[in-house]
Amino acid sequence: MTSLSRLSPPFAPGTVWLVGAGPGDPGLLTIHAMNALAAADVIVYDALVDPAVLSFAREGAVLEFAGKRGGKPSAVQRDICERLIELACDGKRVLRLKGGDPFIFGRGGEEALALSDAGVAFRIIPGVSSGLAALAIHGVPATMRRTNHAVILATGHAAPDAQIEWTSLARTGAPIVLYMAVSSLPSIVEGLLAGGLAGDTPAIAVHGATTGKESIVEGTLEVLPRLAEEGLIRSPAIVAIGAIAAFRSAIVNHLLEFGSEAAQ
Known part of the structure; x- marks a missing residue:
């Protein structure tokens, strides 16, 4: 039987993966998303990422909350982008985990532009749109x-x-x-x-x-x-x-x- 880990590209140190976590149920995660959870050193996740999804993070991975919720104190997008760049420059495997799909009202495009401008290599993993x-x-x-x-x-x-x-x-x-x-x-x-x-x-x-x-x-x-x-x-x-x-x-x-x- 083919190992599911062989179906994904390697998650290299010093890179960022922008990954869609789907609507909530872990069964709707893609294989690439599951493999990223198993390999990431740091997971920067949004408010709409269900805790059941985060349970698949590898032991020892650092979880950093960067959620945005209407009417409540929220992380500033500029600070999130800077944090992703900082972590990647430190040689971390950085998983930016977003509810749904990162490019459908998920500000994934803004983060992709910031990473590109900073010269940080990144990968985009689509998710099931909520x-x-x-x-x-x-x-x-x-x-x-x-x-x-x-x-x-x-x-x-x-x-x-x-x-x-x-x-x-x-x-x-x-x-x-x-x-x-x-x-x-x-x-x-x-x-x-x-x-x-x-x-x-x-x-x-x-x-x-x-x-x-x-x-x-x-x-x-x-x-x-x-x-x-x-x-x-x-x-x-x-x-x-x-x-x-x-x-x-x-x-x-x-x-x-x-x-x-x-x-x-």
Whole structure:
């Protein structure tokens, strides 16, 4: 039998691996991610990396928390980049571990640029995107031939110098999958309604996908702010709006739920 470690490239000292940890359940880690956990000297991880994933770190590895959570004290991105460079220059095997995929709202691109500018060699290991996995495991396809041939991935928190045109996104008619949007749902929903999206457009929110804290809420676009205000939609959550969100109801009676039992 082929050893799984032989399927990954060597993790050389003085290099950084930017790795996606997936949505939470360790079973959704890639082989490359598992091998990186087994080899890294230092693991710099985000708030959305599940503790079960970190349990696969090799004995003696140093774990450094560098998480960002809305409304709470968070690590500054510049400091994180500088820390990665410092550790690599010290000859460490540095694993930068991010929830989901590092290049989908994970600031992996910013860290890649910083490492490149500093002359530090790095490798990028994609992960299972939380936005798509949270839906798929509960029977919500990102695309369906009879409903949509495109899907929009959007963050609820734009950069300080950027603005998201929710009215324009609504006019595309494509389903919208929201990351980090719970606190911004009132303004997002207002913009989508102003763009012509119907208030009864199906919507679904998945909190803590694939973890023991998982919960699901199904509703419509217009009730999303109220559901969030009442605490029924909690952060971190993935929110999908559009025809695809109604698909789960057609198959749920025969769908084997992933991991913990989902709240109905």
